[in-house]
């Protein structure tokens with residue numbers, strides 16, 4: 468997007484909010500809480516149908532602007548959030564954002580205000596709380612995926628690897644606790660690929676090309692997190708990571 472003056476877009480946000488305060492419907496969704504975490508999702512999924520006019524995110528108590536999305540003018544971010552915030556846009560009425568490279572400065576109360584036509588304004592507050600255990604913020608997943616609860620999703624690990632792969636493992640990593648749970652391994656044997664599953668959540672497939680996939684049905688919040696696949700090759704172990712973020716089901 469062409470650089471629009473910051474004060475201009477903030478002015479636009481205020482004007483839009485004022486216009487919508489008059490007249491049309493105002494609906495406030497229940498507040499939610501998330502723990503401060505890299506890639507955390509602040510959800511603002513409006514259940515209405517219609518046309519999205521604009522989404523703006525501000526941070527309380529001073530209602531400082533954070534990010535704005537307008538279908539025609541695009542996105543605009545406050546400088547300290549630029550490059551760290553992404554609008555997820557999983558549906559036409561989705562104003563949810565994710566925030567990367569978080570710091571303690573990101574703790575606080577966020578206000579999402581979504582203007583729609585014809586129904587009016589839909590707002591939701593999200594409180595970002597300090598994580599109970601100090602999180603390791605340095606995790607940079609190779610792939611980021613987003614899924615809505617109750618949906619189905621396949622996580623695939625297809626690393627461009629050097630050397631012949633003789634074993635692949637997939638595990639779920641708990642970065643906070645520094646532990647991991649192995650889900651399955653695929654081992655190349657003379658007569659084909661042998662799959663061993665250790666965890667019943669999801670269905671694992673190993674292809675003859677040693678690509679491993681995990682199919683999750685009816686996703687629950689606990690499915691979110693970091694997955695790691697290790698490819699054991701004659702040139703050593705190579706890993707790839709996938710961060711799955713889950714959004715609450717609509718409605």
Ligand SMILES: *[C@@H]1O[C@H](CO)[C@@H](O)[C@H](O)[C@H]1NC(C)=O
Pocket residue numbers: 550551567568
């Ligand atoms: C996040 O931090 C890492 C390491 O400091 C940096 O390489 C990366 O570009 C940052 N990403 C964003 C989106 O700011």
Ligand SMILES: *[C@@H]1O[C@H](CO)[C@@H](O)[C@H](O)[C@H]1NC(C)=O
Pocket residue numbers: 603604605606
């Ligand atoms: C955080 O992760 C990095 C790289 O994965 C690691 O080097 C570091 O020791 C970790 N820090 C903590 C406190 O676990």
Ligand SMILES: *[C@@H]1O[C@H](CO)[C@@H](O)[C@H](O)[C@H]1NC(C)=O
Pocket residue numbers: 617618619684685
């Ligand atoms: C997910 O998969 C299950 C079982 O295959 C199916 O019953 C369900 O309808 C699927 N859900 C969605 C949202 O596609």
Ligand SMILES: *[C@@H]1O[C@H](CO)[C@@H](O)[C@H](O)[C@H]1NC(C)=O
Pocket residue numbers: 621671672680682
């Ligand atoms: C996984 O394997 C099963 C059985 O071999 C097959 O029916 C299914 O289509 C495979 N799924 C994927 C995603 O490849």
Ligand SMILES: *[C@@H]1O[C@H](CO)[C@@H](O)[C@H](O)[C@H]1NC(C)=O
Pocket residue numbers: 636638649695696697704706
């Ligand atoms: C995968 O590789 C990582 C880093 O090399 C290692 O810490 C982890 O234990 C490995 N996982 C498995 C299941 O071998």
